[in-house]
Amino acid sequence: MDVTLxxxxxxxxxxxxxxxxxxxxxxxxxxxxxxxxxxxxxxxTIAQRMGADDLDAHEIARYNPEAFAALLSEKPAVHRYPGSMAGRVQQLCQYLVEHYDGSASAVWEGAASGRDLLKRLEDLPGYGKQKAQIFLALLGKQLGVRPEGWREAAGSYGEEGSYRSVADITGPDSLVKVRAHKQEMKAAAKAAKAAKPGGDGNAK
Known part of the structure; x- marks a missing residue:
């Protein structure tokens, strides 16, 4: 895996x-x-603060939890909720150590099909179905990981020519298109909620 994202x-x-x-x-x-x-x-940012050029699942998994949370909390914080996300990152790495000997790529290298890969991703701590489908689409569209049926398993995120998620971002122009799509989805969801009885008081 050596591509430009x-x-x-x-x-x-x-x-x-x-x-x-x-x-x-x-x-x-x-x-x-x-x-x-x-x-x-x-x-x-995490790799830099750990004094490394890359992330190592074994090292993160065994890191002192309080010290790792402090690492992510240094200003500028890695996330809006650095403490809780530090715990999730460690849980992910601990799972990879336990099930894949610490190799993240083994999650998809051994997948027999798109459906199998989706199941493997959904089993990762912190990954629900939507996040798993988006990452599956990213693997297929940009990282060359394309087991049979990967587009179907990724759902709408796997559609060719779409601009729905990070899987479709290849530069500034596509970033703008994905952001526009997300805004449209939010607006549609808000409108649908308002249209329901009791939504905003205007529905009959």
Whole structure:
């Protein structure tokens, strides 16, 4: 795995995401309740603060929890909720050590099909179905990991030519399109909620 990603919009952080399977998994894990660029810069920031060029699942798994939380909490904090996310990152790494000997890429290298890969991703701590589908789409669209049926397993995120998620971001232009799509989805959800009886008082 050595590709060019553009998820953090910072060259060094994107370079790490492109060469490190664990960094990509951690970035996806952090991608909630913060801007996408901040989430995917997180793995690079963590590696720097650990004095390393890459993330090591074994090292993170055995790190003192309080010290690791402090590491992520240093200003600027890695996440809006650095303490709780530090715990989630450690849980993810501990799971990888226990089930995949610490190798993040083993999660997808041994997958027999798209459905199997989705199940493997959903089993990761901190990964629900939507996050698993988005990461599966990222693997297929940008990282060349394409087991049979991967697009179907990724659902709408696997559609060719779509701009729904981080899986579709290849530069500034596509980032704008993905952001626009997310705003449309939020507006539609808000409108649907308002249209329900009792939603905003206007529905009959």
């Amino acid at each position: 553009h998820l953090s919009q910072q060259p060094d952080a994107d370079a790490l995401l492109g060469r490190s399977p664990l960094a990509a998994l951690v970035g996806m894990l952090l991608d909630q309740q913060v801007p996408m660029e901040k989430a995917f810069t997180g793995p690079y």
